[in-house]
Amino acid sequence: MRLDVVTIFPEYLDPLNVSLVGKARARGQLGVHVHDLRDWTYDRHNTVDDTPYGGGPGMVMKTEPWGDALDSVLADGYEHGSHEPALIVPTPSGRPFTQELAVHLSERPWLIFTPARYEGIDRRVVDEYATRMPVYEVSIGDYVLAGGEAAVLVITEAVARLLPGVLGNAESHRDDSFAPGAMANLLEGPVHTKPPVWRGREIPEVLLSGHHGKIARWRRDEALRRTTTNRPDLIERCDPKAFDKKDREM
Numbered sequence: 001m002r003l004d005v006v007t008i009f010p011e012y013l014d015p016l017n018v019s020l021v022g023k024a025r026a027r028g029q030l031g032v033h034v035h036d037l038r039d040w041t042y043d044r045h046n047t048v049d050d051t052p053y054g055g056g057p058g059m060v061m062k063t064e065p066w067g068d069a070l071d072s073v074l075a076d077g078y079e080h081g082s083h084e085p086a087l088i089v090p091t092p093s094g095r096p097f098t099q100e101l102a103v104h105l106s107e108r109p110w111l112i113f114t115p116a117r118y119e120g121i122d123r124r125v126v127d128e129y130a131t132r133m134p135v136y137e138v139s140i141g142d143y144v145l146a147g148g149e150a151a152v153l154v155i156t157e158a159v160a161r162l163l164p165g166v167l168g169n170a171e172s173h174r175d176d177s178f179a180p181g182a183m184a185n186l187l188e189g190p191v192h193t194k195p196p197v198w199r200g201r202e203i204p205e206v207l208l209s210g211h212h213g214k215i216a217r218w219r220r221d222e223a224l225r226r227t228t229t230n231r232p233d234l235i236e237r238c239d240p241k242a243f244d245k246k247d248r249e250m
């Protein structure tokens with residue numbers, strides 16, 4: 001997978017050099033190219049914004065720098081063998097970013113992120129590139145940020161961990177919160193590790209039983225309990241039949 005990020009704060013994406021994404025890059029599983037939008041400005045002040053047509057507060061990011069930047073990124077990607085780009089536009093007015101969307105994006109070969117600042121990017125930029133590739137306008141939650149770069153980090157982290165071979169244990173995805181299948185729409189339950197007793201607190205006995213069926217049922221019940229408490233809105237979406245099937249597998 002190739003990721004491109006065009007931003008006025010390239011240093012904001014430095015965390016993509018560390019941890020899981022950094023390791024995936026070092027192993028060549030992920031190519032990450034961060035570009036400074038101001039490299040495509042030609043005036044003395046490297047201007048990237050201007051006042052909004054129709055009036056209103058704040059400033060709007062101008063079409064020309066974005067157009068020149070995206071054309072350059074596309075040319076470079078194609079030249080190096082990438083294909084089927086998709087534009088990812090982090091915005092509070094986008095579709096919710098979900099585990100399902102993360103899975104979908106992890107299956108694409110090339111993602112180009114355009115995190116905005118100010119009041120956003122002139123709409124004509126999205127309209128222009130929507131003629132050449134799929135555009136995903138994505139919100140990471142019901143709140144507004146000063147810029148989309150933090151959302152790029154969130155989306156990249158969620159997508160990169162799904163790439164084959166990135167997470168040590170391929171099974172780790174199966175019980176993810178929101179993962180497709182029996183755990184779909186359920187929050188993950190609690191986890192425990194050594195020591196067996198800590199400040200007088202012991203491990204739930206079932207986890208020490210070695211009975212995989214009982215352990216799986218306990219984990220499912222704990223996931224249901226946590227989901228009921230924290231996300232009752234998800235409960236009606238659960239597929240009880242999936243649990244029956246899982247029970248049979250136990």
Ligand SMILES: COC(=O)c1ccnc(N)c1
Binds near residue numbers: 117147
């Ligand atoms: C400027 O970008 C945002 O404020 C933003 C991006 C993605 N999701 C959000 N909830 C906000």
